[in-house]
Amino acid sequence: MVGQGVQSLSMTPSSAQTQRGLTASLLIGPATVFVAVSLLVPMAILFRYSLNAFVPGKFMVDALTLDNYIKFFTDPYYSSVLLRTVRVAMICTVVCFVLGFPLAYVLARSQSRFKNLLVILVVLPLFVGNAVRAAGWMVSLGNKGAFNQLMIGFGWIDQPIEIMYTEAAVLIGIIAVNLPYMVLTLQGVLEGIARSTEEAAFSLGATPLVMARRILWPLAMPGILAGSILTFILAMNAYATPALLGGPKFQMMGTLVYGQFSQQNNWPFGGAISFILMTATLVLTSLSQMLIARRYHVS
């Protein structure tokens, strides 16, 4: 290693370049191979499965048909699950942004020596697994759960409020999980915006609201975009939270895929749903990315 620098000096430019290329491929190689083997290969197989036919009793039968995709879009039940998933993901993203932005701003501008502690508090929910957290919500939000017991105990309500196994429960659950991602992404970007930039706007006559709209918002846009996309993707693909808090009747795309694979043993249809979910996520995120990028000149 010590002699390498000297050695490369005496090499011809082309051989130095070859060596640099070699070093680069050594650095990115392992991760690339891992992703290819663990993600792309199974996905290719899954896609091939989604074109197979499902015959009750015989499970998967080799075929080359779009029937599974047609079935999904012609059956109103399945399209409604897709719509619900998109709606839940969008609501979660908006709520995460509205709750997360002020929090991220305070964190980014904080000069407190407890700042690291605050960041850990934000990340703390991620220390608990999805299933464990959902179980906690079940205990507290059920009809006989702590929340309803408390409300009845204080005499504020007569009947327990139905929260468990509703969309509200699922929304609360997903927002709780996704909020840290939004906050951390926004915090990173907001910290990159110098406080003096804001102060310059103030000194030029901008009120805090005008400053936020004209300076902070456009400058934070890359972070808002990244945080929203991250939150949206996570919400679109949520599984444990809708399964545990939404109950068996509340279906999102994630739970639907799981049901097809492990309960119905319908691998071709499960594969088709997976690809529809993936495509929907990709299309919606790239669309919003493009629209916002054009509007705010971010790349």
Place this chain on the structure above:
Amino acid sequence: MAKLSLDSLTRSYGDLTVVNSVSLAVPHGEFLVLLGPSGCGKTTTLRMIAGFVEPSSGSIHIGDQNVTAKPPWKRNCGLVFQNYALFPHMTVAENVAFGLEMRQVEKSEMGKRVNDALRMVRLDHLGHRYPRQMSGGQQQRVALARALAIQPDVLLLDEPLSNLDAKLREEVRIEIRELQRKLGLTTILVTHDQEEALTVADRLVVMQDGHVRQIGTKRDLYERPADRFIASFIGRSCFNEGVITRSGRFETEDGLVFKVLDTGASGPASLALRPERFVIGDQAHSMDNHFTGTVEFVSYLGSSIDAHVRLGSSTKMVVQMANRDGFIEPSEGDALTIGWAQSAGLTYPRNQGSISQGGQVS
């Protein structure tokens, strides 16, 4: 009537008082520099004037208006920051126009005023550029144009030159000074760089530990530093320790007696002498003080030469000699007679614990 006045302005954070009862009156059109080492409270003072830091007590008037409780966006102060603080997502022209938009200047007038402001800093041909496409010096000039465009009551400059390299610093410094003169703008500049302070200031305010140590013109500060700190901070002084035995007499620790400027004080004191105030050779004999010592160390500085001359076991003087035609510098070990006027010897009563080596230059 003063354009800007601070009255017993104080800011404390818990037990720590960073600005301690600062009072200033800045007449219209004056270029005032707040000078001091880092942590002396100069930046906090500026930020209180701008409205970013709330004073713990005291008041700030701009013109005849008490602005102490006003938020920054209602103060009409033009601000220039060390890091330029341009809006990176706006073009140069949009940056300059921002303050005018906030003042709801009409579209037709806006273009002209933006152009005027940019012409003042000779950047009217680059209005379409983004800040990232410009050099540091250009960016700072845009920031200056942006601050000037709003026709501020007071222009506040927070170490505006610190991020620029030496040559650019000189250039932008002169530019700021000329614009300030031309526009007759009341200006406050904060800096820790005394050279910068001395080139631009009409008056200087030297701060230390949250207190104003001295206010005055460059000449006041250099000729009659109010305390030992300023004598060492503004220009160079060489210090020797001793005692003021009677009026106008200073006895060093090793028993030499010097005639010094009579301040009426007595007791332990430091003697400060400017290195360029010494005369050497035959001329020295006609001075109020003249002593012969040994040259210990010579340092060649180009336009001048410093000789460290030992007069006694603890007394050492730093003598600056102009490098004139045919000047033959003394060598180390030579005997050299040096002399100085009584009025050049400034004494400062010594505080406990600040005793330093003889001949120390700072």
